[in-house]
Amino acid sequence: QLAPLPPMTPAFLKTLNTVCQQCYRDFAPDDVELGVREHILQDLESFVKRQFTGARLRLFGSSKNGFGFKQSDLDICMVLDGQETAEGLDCISIIESLARLLRKHPGLRNILPITTAKVPIVKFYHARTGLEGDISLYNTLALHNTRLLASYAAIDLRVKMLCYVTKVFAKLCDIGDASRGSLSSYGFTLMVLFYLQQRNPPVIPVLQEIYDEEKKPEVLVDGWNVYFYDDLDKLPERWQQKNLESVGALWLGLLQFYTETFDFREHVISIRQSAALTTFNKQWTSKYIVIEDPFDLNHNLGAGLSRRMTNFIMKAFINGRSVFGTSVKAYPPEYTSPMEFF
Ligand code: GTP
Ligand code: MG
Structure with missing residues (x-):
């Protein structure tokens, strides 16, 4: 008591x-900072497309839910065109080859695939902005809970x-x-x-x-x-x-x-x-x-x-x-x- x-x-x-x-x-980040995040996303998407032609990257988590900090990480989800779910995909080997590809990106450091976690990811550090980030595959529920949180934030x-x-x-x-x-x-x-x-x-x-x-x-x-x-x-x-x-x-x-x-x-x-x-x-x-x-x-x-x-x-x-x-x-x-x- x-x-x-x-x-x-x-x-x-x-x-x-x-x-x-x-x-x-x-x-709270301002519009410029939010814009920087979108810019990094665009850049990464076109880079990833060199190898994964139908790849699409989407931001989720606090970059999008309305509760982000200037230094919050970039949570990114990758999906492939024409592929609805992760079913039938070898996510671990995709994450590993994504990591090999990202190592060639001049703006990124500390590329680290983590394939033992419940959701396999590849981590990276974006040198110019000092932002950390990770890419997961078909983290679809997270995209939806991000949208739910963003709606509550907007009320x-x-x-x-x-x-x-x-x-x-x-x-x-x-x-x-x-x-x-x-x-x-x-x-x-x-x-x-x-x-x-x-x-x-x-x-x-x-x-x-x-x-x-x-x-x-x-x-x-x-x-x-x-x-x-x-x-x-x-x-x-x-x-x-x-x-x-x-x-x-x-x-x-x-x-x-x-x-x-x-x-x-x-x-x-x-x-x-x-x-x-x-x-x-x-x-x-x-x-x-x-x-x-x-x-x-x-x-x-x-x-x-x-x-x-x-x-x-x-x-x-x-x-x-x-x-x-x-x-x-x-x-x-x-x-x-x-x-x-x-
Ligand atoms: P920051 O601390 O500002 O990065 O907040 P964040 O909301 O982005 O948290 P974090 O980077 O840890 O998680 C990213 C997103 O993953 C969350 O916003 C949720 O959309 C989703 N998510 C779903 N389940 C979980 C979970 O069990 N743990 C975490 N951490 N995230 C989850
Ligand atoms: Mg986050």
């Missing part, structure tokens, strides 16, 4: 709000701001790197979206539950239904924004939600439905932090967390709740960037 927080002063709540807004302004600017704040918080606390045993950015983004759906009144709807037809349409990709309502111009006819809270209040609300309200033992973090989903239901009771992928319903983003790491993440949230939830008179004078005082 956590001790109750002292009452918030309006002045501190205002400061909190400024910090959240500033965090977004400081870290309300507070969604974007809160996702940036959470990603910065996760990096600062060292809890946001799946390759080192913690949670991926994608996992944290799903946590933010879930909280915003559960907020009363909600800040975002459940797009996978909105449809015009009598029953939910089925759009199958790799055996999963990737349908969601993406006609955002018409969304106001189906869902009205009733939540008027400030981003600062929502940020503190998020820290409180995951430390005081949400029952991790009992419930799954699931953004595809508004009704509660239990860990028992999913047979996912052996893990404490359970985050269901919105499309691949067998995928738990928290599956790789050790007990130790889970405690470490929960402690970061508890610490965050008390730091951001306790009013102080003023910023430290040496404050220069948003979360420095954390």
Whole structure:
């Protein structure tokens, strides 16, 4: 049981709000930076086409989902014209020959094929921009979840701001790197979206539950239904924004939600439905932090967390709740960037 927080002063709540807004302004890439990413993609595609004639490259992940940082990696998916799925393809040998080809590209360094992972990739470093990237094959579900996240980001600017704040918080606390045993950015983004759906009144709807037809349409990709309502111009006819809270209040609300309200033992973090989903239901009771992928319903983003790491993440949230939830008179004078005082 956590001790109750002292009452918030309006002045501190205002400061909190400024910090959240500033965090977004400081870290969100501008159009030029987004353009650079598209340019690299074009260049790589024409290079790859020398050997793989029908190759098409597409960006996904944070270059496209609305939650990218200046230094975020380039997540690229390759598909071949006339080939719907990866079925019948020898993905490992394609990745290996793609790596051999990319080694000849003058602008790339550190080409590294990784063929043992669940999704085989080839990693690279783009020397001129200092960006890292990887190319995977037929990572089709990722293209769809990128589109889903981008839609949520477009509904309300507070969604974007809160996702940036959470990603910065996760990096600062060292809890946001799946390759080192913690949670991926994608996992944290799903946590933010879930909280915003559960907020009363909600800040975002459940797009996978909105449809015009009598029953939910089925759009199958790799055996999963990737349908969601993406006609955002018409969304106001189906869902009205009733939540008027400030981003600062929502940020503190998020820290409180995951430390005081949400029952991790009992419930799954699931953004595809508004009704509660239990860990028992999913047979996912052996893990404490359970985050269901919105499309691949067998995928738990928290599956790789050790007990130790889970405690470490929960402690970061508890610490965050008390730091951001306790009013102080003023910023430290040496404050220069948003979360420095954390
Ligand atoms: P950054 O930290 O800014 O790169 O965020 P990101 O959203 O691009 O995360 P990352 O590069 O780790 O992952 C790229 C994309 O892969 C995600 O945005 C998802 O679309 C997709 N993805 C699907 N399943 C997973 C998963 O289990 N882990 C991760 N990390 N990504 C997944
Ligand atoms: Mg990425």
